[in-house]
Amino acid sequence: MAVGVFDSGLGGLTVLQALTRRLPDVPFVYYGDNAHAPYGTRTPDEIFALTCAGVERLWAEGCDLVILACNTASAAALKRMQETWVPPDKRVLGVFVPLIEALTERQWGDNSPPREVDVKHVALFATPATVSSRAFQRELAFRAIGVDVEAQPCGGVVDAIEAGDEMLAEALVRSHVEALKRRMPHPQAAVLGCTHYPLMEKVFAEALGPGVKVFSQAALVAESLADYLTRRPEFVGPGREAKFLTTGDARAVSDRATQFLRLPIRFEAA
Ligand code: DGL
Numbered sequence: 001m002a003v004g005v006f007d008s009g010l011g012g013l014t015v016l017q018a019l020t021r022r023l024p025d026v027p028f029v030y031y032g033d034n035a036h037a038p039y040g041t042r043t044p045d046e047i048f049a050l051t052c053a054g055v056e057r058l059w060a061e062g063c064d065l066v067i068l069a070c071n072t073a074s075a076a077a078l079k080r081m082q083e084t085w086v087p088p089d090k091r092v093l094g095v096f097v098p099l100i101e102a103l104t105e106r107q108w109g110d111n112s113p114p115r116e117v118d119v120k121h122v123a124l125f126a127t128p129a130t131v132s133s134r135a136f137q138r139e140l141a142f143r144a145i146g147v148d149v150e151a152q153p154c155g156g157v158v159d160a161i162e163a164g165d166e167m168l169a170e171a172l173v174r175s176h177v178e179a180l181k182r183r184m185p186h187p188q189a190a191v192l193g194c195t196h197y198p199l200m201e202k203v204f205a206e207a208l209g210p211g212v213k214v215f216s217q218a219a220l221v222a223e224s225l226a227d228y229l230t231r232r233p234e235f236v237g238p239g240r241e242a243k244f245l246t247t248g249d250a251r252a253v254s255d256r257a258t259q260f261l262r263l264p265i266r267f268e269a270a
Helices: 013-022 045-059 069-075 076-082 095-105 128-133 136-145 157-162 168-183 197-208 217-232 252-262
Strands: 003-007 029-030 065-068 089-093 119-124 148-153 189-192 212-213 243-246
Touching: 003 013, 003 045, 003 197, 013 029, 013 217, 029 045, 029 189, 045 065, 045 069, 045 076, 065 095, 065 197, 069 076, 069 095, 069 136, 095 136, 095 212, 119 128, 119 136, 119 168, 119 197, 119 252, 128 148, 136 148, 136 168, 148 168, 157 168, 157 197, 168 197, 189 197, 189 217, 189 252, 197 212, 243 252
Parallel strands: 003 029, 003 065, 029 243, 065 089, 119 148, 119 189, 189 212
Antiparallel strands: none
8 A cells, every 4th residue: 555755866755754644554665866866957858757767666666656746846747747658547646736725725626716815925946947847836827816926946955955965055045045035025935845945944944034934845745645545545556565765875865864854764776
């Protein structure tokens, strides 16, 4: 009954933590494509090919349902995967929709027309590929009207996190927040649209200042998956064992994961 969790690297562990907390009986198989991270500076074709390869590996582990914890893959590849590639007996779900549903105060699966919402000025922090896909704005437009989104491509942050350089990651986060605030001085809400960024959530919140509600995805995605599995239990696959797979150097990735999450985690080669 395993479920797969895909990410370009370590960032998806923030989502995995929330998933295991919310669904303690489900074994999750995590796949981090550390050898090819960061995805945020890759082309949509590259992101599509790499994401499909990772999802196939998770299907081989008995995970009929795979969550793309990676926003960049969700933004640049998911639509094409769902429309052209995923067979009918499998599911691949992304992380944008739960977040946007929370931001627009909708119930899961509410398909009513877009309407005005309280939050009018939203700051989006994401990778360059996610920002240029405009997937967030597209999904938001289906649900809300009159929301001004200012997006900041946060170059370098994922590389610094993957390299284990917390000080550089912090400095980069502060400068990206400053850059965004020059264009939108008073955002009401900020979306951390990359799974790596919750590892820097405190720094984002501090740099944004009080009064800005910071939305991060992990808990929202967990709630949405719990809801999905009660409606579609047939998509819990036949796999039994939780594990951590990486395309990178298993020892180095394990050390970095342990450093960031402050929990012992052991990856094996994918
Ligand atoms: N962690 C991924 C995301 O959520 C992508 C980071 C990257 O590989 O650039 O966007």
